Amino acid sequence: MNSRNSRNGLILFAVYLLFYGGFVFINAFDPASMERTPIAGLNLAVLYGFGLIIGAVVLSAIYGVLCGDASGNSSASDQQEPKA
Amino acid sequence: MIYESSILAVTIFLAFVGFTLGLSFWLGGKAKSSEGYFAAHGQIPWFVNGIAFAGDYLSAASFLGICGMIAFYGYDGFLYSIGYLAGWIVALFVVAEPMKRLGRFTFADALDSQFNSKGIKLAAGISTLVVSVFYLIPQMVGAGALVTPLLGFPQWVGVVMVGAVVILIVVTAGMLSTTWVQFLKGALLVVFSAILTWMILQRGFKVEKGGNDGHEFQTFRITTDDLTNGDGKVGSLEKVDVVPADNGWEKFDKKYVRLQNRETQLITVWMMKELTEKDGPNLELTEVQTLSKAKDGTIFVNGQKKGDKKGEPELFAVGHVVELPDGKTETGPLSAIDFFRTLQQSKVVLWRNEKVVHADKTETTVYYPKITTGAEVLRPGEHPTFKGIRSEKMFDKVNFLSLMLALFCGTASLPHILIRYYTVKDASSARKSTIVGITSIGLFYVLTLYLGLGAMTSGTLDVSEENMAAPLLAKGMNTWLFAAISAIAFTTVLGTVSGLILAAAGAVTHDLLGSAFGVKMTDTEKVRVAKMSSVVVGAIAIVLGILFQKMNPTFLVGWAFSVAASANLPSLVMILFWPKVTKQGIVAAIVVGMVSSMTWILLSGEAYSKVYGLDAAAAIVPFSQPGILTIPLGFLTLVVVSLLTTGRQQTAA
Numbered sequence: 001m002n003s004r005n006s007r008n009g010l011i012l013f014a015v016y017l018l019f020y021g022g023f024v025f026i027n028a029f030d031p032a033s034m035e036r037t038p039i040a041g042l043n044l045a046v047l048y049g050f051g052l053i054i055g056a057v058v059l060s061a062i063y064g065v066l067c068g069d070a071s072g073n074s075s076a077s078d079q080q081e082p083k084a
Numbered sequence: 085m086i087y088e089s090s091i092l093a094v095t096i097f098l099a100f101v102g103f104t105l106g107l108s109f110w111l112g113g114k115a116k117s118s119e120g121y122f123a124a125h126g127q128i129p130w131f132v133n134g135i136a137f138a139g140d141y142l143s144a145a146s147f148l149g150i151c152g153m154i155a156f157y158g159y160d161g162f163l164y165s166i167g168y169l170a171g172w173i174v175a176l177f178v179v180a181e182p183m184k185r186l187g188r189f190t191f192a193d194a195l196d197s198q199f200n201s202k203g204i205k206l207a208a209g210i211s212t213l214v215v216s217v218f219y220l221i222p223q224m225v226g227a228g229a230l231v232t233p234l235l236g237f238p239q240w241v242g243v244v245m246v247g248a249v250v251i252l253i254v255v256t257a258g259m260l261s262t263t264w265v266q267f268l269k270g271a272l273l274v275v276f277s278a279i280l281t282w283m284i285l286q287r288g289f290k291v292e293k294g295g296n297d298g299h300e301f302q303t304f305r306i307t308t309d310d311l312t313n314g315d316g317k318v319g320s321l322e323k324v325d326v327v328p329a330d331n332g333w334e335k336f337d338k339k340y341v342r343l344q345n346r347e348t349q350l351i352t353v354w355m356m357k358e359l360t361e362k363d364g365p366n367l368e369l370t371e372v373q374t375l376s377k378a379k380d381g382t383i384f385v386n387g388q389k390k391g392d393k394k395g396e397p398e399l400f401a402v403g404h405v406v407e408l409p410d411g412k413t414e415t416g417p418l419s420a421i422d423f424f425r426t427l428q429q430s431k432v433v434l435w436r437n438e439k440v441v442h443a444d445k446t447e448t449t450v451y452y453p454k455i456t457t458g459a460e461v462l463r464p465g466e467h468p469t470f471k472g473i474r475s476e477k478m479f480d481k482v483n484f485l486s487l488m489l490a491l492f493c494g495t496a497s498l499p500h501i502l503i504r505y506y507t508v509k510d511a512s513s514a515r516k517s518t519i520v521g522i523t524s525i526g527l528f529y530v531l532t533l534y535l536g537l538g539a540m541t542s543g544t545l546d547v548s549e550e551n552m553a554a555p556l557l558a559k560g561m562n563t564w565l566f567a568a569i570s571a572i573a574f575t576t577v578l579g580t581v582s583g584l585i586l587a588a589a590g591a592v593t594h595d596l597l598g599s600a601f602g603v604k605m606t607d608t609e610k611v612r613v614a615k616m617s618s619v620v621v622g623a624i625a626i627v628l629g630i631l632f633q634k635m636n637p638t639f640l641v642g643w644a645f646s647v648a649a650s651a652n653l654p655s656l657v658m659i660l661f662w663p664k665v666t667k668q669g670i671v672a673a674i675v676v677g678m679v680s681s682m683t684w685i686l687l688s689g690e691a692y693s694k695v696y697g698l699d700a701a702a703a704i705v706p707f708s709q710p711g712i713l714t715i716p717l718g719f720l721t722l723v724v725v726s727l728l729t730t731g732r733q734q735t736a737a
Contacts, residue, residue: 005181005515009176009177009178010177010178012173012177013173013174013177013178016170016173016177017173020166020170020173020492023166024484024485024488027163027464027465027473027484028472028473028481028484028485029481031463031464031465031473031474034463034464035459035463037428040421040425041421041424041425041428041429042421042424042425042428043424043428043459043462043463045159045462045463045464046159046424046462046533049159049162049163049165049166049533050530052166052169052170053165053166053169053526053529053530054526054530056169056170056172056173056522056526057522057523057526057527059173060172060173060176060518060519060522060523061519061523063176063177063515063519064515064516064519067512067515
């Protein structure tokens, strides 16, 4: 794998893992906080849940942009590489 | 409920399915070689492949299972939406590009790219087969649930129909047609779900006394004397006698009372609740619904033989709001945010059930209403699967953590998702198509919360069929919409099942017969063997779909994710990031991950109660979801075995 893409991917993966892990652990060990309504009358469960879905879409778009420059190289090298 | 087919709905449905099949056959004729059959010659455009990812992934489990769970339990179903989407992050950031670079037809190719080992092909091929079959079960269950309200057939007929049509598709076509059909369905499912969500928001909430069939559920207050004085009057009911609590009902004598009409002899069941007021009535009676099956197979609903035409006895439709904020009776159209804000401050009626077991071993299921605040509906931890969230027991919490881990790790390990990386031309296209997939799937999952909560308050639910919440919601809105949504969902099931059967057929032909057992086949023979394998796997899926028809598809998918993540993910990840991996390490990790997760599931409380019909407390393992132990076990096995065999491999080299 293109090493820059790989590094970017792993960094973004770590960011999302923290975000997702936070959601799961709050649910497991402090479920009452999911019932609080911090913004616009919406509870934390709905806000965090939508945040995780929208966050995944945003991070994947960022990854796409970050890999954008490298895609040409990546494609070229892929096409030259013999198939297993 | 009684399901009668509508000519309009059936016509739209058949037209859509017919078009899909026609497209399949036309495209299928273009892919005669094994490269075309398994991987569509690697020429699918990345955008089309991305939407096809959504078509593959947004299966019966997503559409029917999640919506049904939200409609009956609230937020909990959305936890699956979150977990399923999070799994795509692993697929995109870790697996997508290397999978494309290393493999050709199957994910076993990628694992085996450095080793040329028959052992890896064998282990990965078997793992693909096992995971595909596990994942096929919920798809077939979902298919049956869709056909019943649409065509009026029993559920098993739906399962057989899907199985037969899918076998036809796979035998005549291949990956090229499956991809284009998935593209079409994935796009339409997201668009029509958005339309349905818009209609839910336009409808808003309205206070009702029952479902949309016009039946108003009764509640009245009485004194204990009314039940014992024998004057035939109990609350608003005349000429009724209390039936003694016997034949299994004695266990519930504080919760339910049965009243028999003196003229019709009809017995109705009422839930009792003690009131705390000092003066006046001290009991509240609430109407419940009952469903029982006699030894001869006759089904009774609410004490009467179930009918099969409209107007005859059936379970009443449920799902209504009983209180809105500020004493309102109707909200009118709501914005996407006001929808949640209003529900948060409202009260809705949810339905729970319990079984009364009689002396002759027959059962009566009692469905009783539970007035629930919106704040409870919108918080996690109400469904039995997610009870760990509110439980004080550590094992319940571990079970929840384990399920969320399996959902996170499972997506990137599913065979029918992995093979879709081989239908595009290069690693860059694999990445771009994954990003398109995440965007469309993410949009759909946001909509699932609106669809589920919309169904919960639609007055269209069937208390005995959780999986039918979404189609019945659409039916309550508009017959055209119902037909369109059902047709899309049904053909999405067809596509997902086709993809899974193709993955399984690829594993049998390419990994097991061709590589592991060294059977020499020409290109034409490979395609023929794959088609024969498809027929066998399809037949197995039909049988399992009928056997498991009462289980929530989403729950079954949770199991498939656990097995996929435990068996496949350790090898997939480590081969990319750890240079010391050996072929023995990969084989051991796949076998240990697969066997340990399956064994754990089969010995779990969930399997005891829902599959074997035994007491869940008698289960051998302390919690049901294996991922939290078996995924790390897979990694550990791979590392230990690789370290133990590194020297041997170097010596051999």
